[in-house]
Amino acid sequence: MKKSGGLILVTAVLMALVMSVSGCAVKSQTGVDHTEEASASERIQIGVTFDSFINERWLRDRDVFVSRARELGADVNVQNANGDVKEQIDQIGYFIDKKVDVIMIVAVDSASLGDVVKKAHDHNIRVISYDRLVTDSGTDLYVSFDNEAVGKLMANSIIDSLPHGGRILKITGPEKDHNVSLVNEGFDKRIRGHQISIVDDFAAPFWKSEEAYDYLNAHEEDMRGVQAIMCGNDALAGGVIQFLAENRMAGHVIVTGQDADLDACQRIAEGTQAMTVYKPIEELAGKAAECAVKIAKGEEIEDSLTISDGTYDVPYVRLEPQSVNRDNLDSVIIDSGFHMREDVYLHMER
Structure with missing residues (x-):
């Protein structure tokens, strides 16, 4: 027992x-x-709304921004407005309802977001204008390149190629994009006094290559005697060069662009596009992510300038662009890793 x-x-x-x-x-x-x-729940929450992803560069901006923000301990919700300002306003409202810490905007229409930016501020949410300044709204920060300098670089290329002046066309982006006015201002200031005559100035509503192509097809008479075409970005330059190629003029008319898209760099290598403006996206998007995390934490942004949005002076983090042509294509684009050599020279005879 x-x-x-x-x-x-x-x-x-x-x-x-x-x-x-x-x-x-x-x-x-x-x-x-x-x-x-x-x-x-303690991680910083960032909402980002893009105009659209029609242009190649915005995909790169998105990926770099998201990657860097995550490295810094933030979660990112990315929305695509597909060029619809009402959709973008709804997306910002969604971010407000989600109580994110920071909203970053690539504006569809720079002049139409003031009310929703104010609503975000009323909910103690900080707002960043990315690459395009949202006007008359007092966003907390503007992160972009020097857009007037972009226009000056385009003008320099045309002036160098036409030392005695000439006739040119301008095909730019939509007027609702504030950057377009800044690029135009820089371009127009630079060409003054150089005997350059602007035959026409067309604003493509959606930055689409087919808009530039269709415009030239409908205005063939304007092409008579035109020696250069200032294009607001590389997508528009692509439509212009398609038209020129079909009319056996490619390589004989100076064409400028912006963004250093892969196909633009290929055209520079081939001699059909004179130049593009390179803007190191990794640096810009990475800097924007760092700033977003800082302002979410209530930290100051060091070494910022200010820029007027029409009503308010907005803190401005400004980066410098760089002109790219055949002479420095390798050193700027390939050596930096922005594009691979085999991709840039894909269509060239070996």
């Missing part, structure tokens, strides 16, 4: 130990889950 009683006692003690250990395991697991949930 004593032996049986001892066995029962040992068994009871073992069962108690097992239950105690099991209880600790459950508690420990539960504790880990709560910690992870708390950690996730």
Whole structure:
């Protein structure tokens, strides 16, 4: 009987130990889950709304921004407005409802977002204008390249190629894009006094290459005697060069662009596009991500300038663009890793 009683006692003690250990395991697991949930909820939340992804460069901006923000401990929700300002306003409203810490905007229409930016501010959400300044709204920060300098670089290429002046066309982006006015301002200032006559100035509504192509097809008479075409970006330059190629004029008319898209760099290598403006997207998008995290934490942005949005002076982080032509295509584009050599020279005879 004593032996049986001892066995029962040992068994009871073992069962108690097992239950105690099991209880600790459950508690420990539960504790880990709560910690992870708390950690996730404490991460900075950033909402980003893009105009569209029609242009190659915006995909690169998106990927670099998201990657860098995550490295810095932030979660990013990216939305695409597909060129629809109402959709973009709805997306910003969605971010406000989600109570994100920062909203970054690549504006569809720079002049139409003032009310929704104010609503974000009323909810203590900071707002960044990315690459395109949202006007009359007092966003907390503007991160972009020097857009007047972009226009000057385009003008320099045309002036160098037409030392005695000449007739040119301008095919730019939509007037609702504030950057277009800045690029035009820089371009127009630079060509003054160089006997350059602007035959026509067309604003493509959606930055699409086919808009430039269709415009030239409908205005062939304007091409008579035109020696250069200033294109607001590389997509528009692509439509222009398609038209020129079909009319056996490619390589005989100076064409400028912007963004250093791969196909533009290929055309520069082939001699059908004179230049593009390179804007190191990794630097811009990475800097924007760093600034977004800083302002979410309430930290100051060092070394910022200011720019007027028409009503308010907005802190401005400005980066410098660079002109790219056949002479420096390799050193700027390929050596930096922006595009691969085999891709840039894909269509060239080896």
